[in-house]
Amino acid sequence: MEEQQLIEKLKQQIIDALSLEDLTPADIDPDAPLFVEGLGLDSIDALELILLLQKHYGIKIEDPKERRNVLQSVRTMAAFIISHSQTS
Amino acid sequence: MPAYLTSRCLISPQETFCPEFFLHPARETHEPFLTCLDPEFKAFIPPVQLRRMSQFLKRALVAGNRCIEQSGERPGAIVVGTGRACTRDLNVFLRSAVGHDTDGVSPISFINSSHNNVAAQLALIHGVTGYNTTYCHRGFSLESALTDAMMLLSEGKARSVLTGAMDEYTENSFLWDSASGLWKQEGISSLDLLQSQTPGTICGEGTAFFMWEATPSPRAQAVLRHVATRLGQREAQGILLQQARERSGLDLATIDLVLVGANGDSRTDASYQDMIRNLEPGTPHVAGFKHLCGEYMTATGFALWLAGHILEQQVVPEICKLQQGTSREINNVMIYNQFGTQEHSLIYLTRS
Numbered sequence: 138m139e140e141q142q143l144i145e146k147l148k149q150q151i152i153d154a155l156s157l158e159d160l161t162p163a164d165i166d167p168d169a170p171l172f173v174e175g176l177g178l179d180s181i182d183a184l185e186l187i188l189l190l191q192k193h194y195g196i197k198i199e200d201p202k203e204r205r206n207v208l209q210s211v212r213t214m215a216a217f218i219i220s221h222s223q224t225s
Numbered sequence: 226m227p228a229y230l231t232s233r234c235l236i237s238p239q240e241t242f243c244p245e246f247f248l249h250p251a252r253e254t255h256e257p258f259l260t261c262l263d264p265e266f267k268a269f270i271p272p273v274q275l276r277r278m279s280q281f282l283k284r285a286l287v288a289g290n291r292c293i294e295q296s297g298e299r300p301g302a303i304v305v306g307t308g309r310a311c312t313r314d315l316n317v318f319l320r321s322a323v324g325h326d327t328d329g330v331s332p333i334s335f336i337n338s339s340h341n342n343v344a345a346q347l348a349l350i351h352g353v354t355g356y357n358t359t360y361c362h363r364g365f366s367l368e369s370a371l372t373d374a375m376m377l378l379s380e381g382k383a384r385s386v387l388t389g390a391m392d393e394y395t396e397n398s399f400l401w402d403s404a405s406g407l408w409k410q411e412g413i414s415s416l417d418l419l420q421s422q423t424p425g426t427i428c429g430e431g432t433a434f435f436m437w438e439a440t441p442s443p444r445a446q447a448v449l450r451h452v453a454t455r456l457g458q459r460e461a462q463g464i465l466l467q468q469a470r471e472r473s474g475l476d477l478a479t480i481d482l483v484l485v486g487a488n489g490d491s492r493t494d495a496s497y498q499d500m501i502r503n504l505e506p507g508t509p510h511v512a513g514f515k516h517l518c519g520e521y522m523t524a525t526g527f528a529l530w531l532a533g534h535i536l537e538q539q540v541v542p543e544i545c546k547l548q549q550g551t552s553r554e555i556n557n558v559m560i561y562n563q564f565g566t567q568e569h570s571l572i573y574l575t576r577s
Contacts, residue, residue, distance in 0.1 A: 156276040156333075177273070184332045191329050 143215045151211070154189045155182055167211040175210070183208055194218050226379035228371075228386075228437035229445040229577060232295035234288040235530040236261050237431040237518050242288075246534075247542045251517060254415045257408050258394050258428035259519035277333050281311040281393050284432040285343040286350070289389055292434035293351060296444070300436060301383030302356035303344045304373045306366030306390050308522020310340035310359070313395045343389060355383055364564025365454040366390065367433075367523045368572070372452050378439040385439070390526030391432040394519075399428050407520070407565070409489070418516040419547065421489035429519015433526030435533075445577035447536045447558075451475060454570045459496055461569040462561070466503065475559070475573050478505045481552035482541060484528045486562030488515040493563055500561050501548065510541050510550035517544070525562045525570060532558045536576045 148162035155178070169175035172183070186208055190196045196218065198204045207217040235241040238259035240249045252262065261284065266275055269287045278286070285305075293300065314337035321330045336342065341359040348357050356377060360369040367390035374386040402408060409425035418427060437449065451473035455461040469475035483504060485497040501511055512535075518527040535541055539555055560572040 158276060159272055181277070181332050181336075188329050188331060192325075 140212075140215050140219060143218060144211055147211050147215055147218075150189055150193060151176075151186070154185050165211060167215075169210060171208055171210055186214070190214070190218070194221070196221050226375065226439070228375050228378050228439070228449040229441050230435055230447040230449060230533055230574075231298070231385070231438050231442065231444045232292045232436045233434065233446070233530050233533045234291040234295070235431065235433045235527065236263065236284045236288050237433075237527055237530075238262060238429060239517050241527075241530065247544075251416060251544050254427075255412050256427075257412075258399060259415055259430070259517075260394050261430055261432070277336070279311055279314045279337040281313065281391065281432075282337060282342060282346060284393075285389060285391055285434075286346060288432045288434045289343070289347045289387060290350070292387060292436050293347075296385070296436040296438075298385050298436070298438070299351055300353055300355075300385045300387035302374070302377050302386045303347050303353055303358075304356070304370040304377075304386060304388050305341070305344040305359045306368070306370035306388070306523055306526075307340065307343070307359065307361055308363050308366050308392045309398060310361060311337055311342065311393070312398050313393060314338045316395070316397055343391065347387065347389075353387075364522050364562075364568035365570060367525050367529070368452050368454045368570045371449065371572070374437050375449065375452065378437060381439070383439075386437050387434060388437065389432070389434045390523035390529075392430055392521040392523045394428055394430040394521070402428065413489075415516055415519070416544075418489040419487055419513045422491050424490060424492050426488035426490045426515065426520045429515070429521045429524060431518050431521065431524065431527050433523070433530050435529065441577065447533045448575045448577050449572070450575055451571070451573040454568070456567050457569065458566070459499060461567075462496060462499055462503075465561075465569055465571040469571055469573055473573060477503060478508070480504060480509045480557050480559050481550065481555045482510045482512060482532075482535060482558045484512050484514060484532055484545075484558065484560045485547070486515060486524060486528065486560075486564075487513045487547070488520045493566060496563050496569070497561070507551050509552060510546065510555070511548035512541055512545040513547050514545060520564075522564060524564075525560060525572065528560045528562065529572060529574075532560060532572075532574050536574065
């Protein structure tokens with residue numbers, strides 16, 4: 138799957154997982170920070186996003202430092218999924 | 226020691242969230258359940274908070290917040306009663322836990338699945354650092370919360386106590402209770418429920434909140450004098466009445482209105498006929514309420530809200546009347562309820 142396609146799919150999955158009912162995929166900037174600024178998510182949302190990666194993409198991130206890097210934006214999430222699929 | 230009711234709020238299958246409730250025609254269903262008419266939650270809870278809340282929690286926070294706002298006082302304690310708590314979210318959480326072998330369970334469904342979530346969230350929102358507890362005592366849940374509240378007030382441990390009563394209809398809980406024959410097999414109009422002569426009743430749900438204070442004030446809408454529960458068959462009713470006479474000075478001859486939890490179940494409604502026979506002939510009005518809210522473990526929350534409404538307005542709504550009494554003023558109200566065949570409760574209120 139190409140990065141852009143994956144980004145669009147991820148946006149919808151994030152909206153569903155976090156019940157962001159007032160948002161559409163078009164409202165989410167793929168490069169905007171997910172936490173504090175941008176979508177303004179918090180630590181509970183971070184756990185939901187980790188579960189999203191586990192549930193939909195079979196990826197477990199054990200290292201907290203890596204989680205921080207992966208969950209910076211929708212684009213970093215997509216890049217991580219792609220790199221993970223290439224290495225596994 | 227009595228407790229003084231200073232505010233109340235109810236979300237139910239009727240338009241009770243709207244102050245002009247009885248100006249509306251009563252809502253009727255032919256389904257075997259009555260579900261709540263919810264307010265527009267977005268008008269009361271910020272969207273950021275709303276997105277993580279279950280419907281159960283949304284109802285409770287809207288009703289609890291309104292109750293606190295109307296009383297004008299931050300409660301010193303919060304005590305909630307719920308028969309089954311947030312069953313819907315508990316199901317989601319358990320299915321998720323089983324499906325993922327407890328690894329990868331959503332934190333939001335965990336938060337929403339805990340039975341004491343409502344009391345805790347209200348305390349966080351309003352900065353209530355005092356006593357906080359939740360009773361899950363089936364058909365006695367609200368009564369347990371009220372008893373606790375009265376004790377807190379009488380012992381001076383809180384100046385005011387917020388109590389809540391809530392249960393929700395879910396497909397699963399409906400099926401569980403179907404297995405024990407709680408619901409009617411045939412279709413029936415909910416408004417004809419109290420005249421029904423067949424086994425079973427219809428399922429309901431509701432969320433009610435009440436603020437109680439230790440001392441009288443001009444804001445008081447009613448006075449809670451006595452709350453009691455008793456497990457047993459029909460003899461339980463006599464014991465409850467005897468206790469109320471001895472402990473709270475209840476005099477049946479002075480009761481102006483009895484709110485009975487009759488639910489159209491031919492197997493249990495005889496209890497209410499027994500109660501009516503115990504009363505001074507012709508004097509009290511007798512009214513029912515479960516045709517408006519359905520049957521659920523904290524349905525006395527609807528009755529308590531209705532009692533407060535009647536004591537304040539001095540009018541028994543026509544839609545509730547089962548027997549016209551001769552009392553012109555409504556000063557003393559008794560609520561008698563039975564859940565299932567075993568759980569009997571009595572609540573005695575007077576005008577403030």
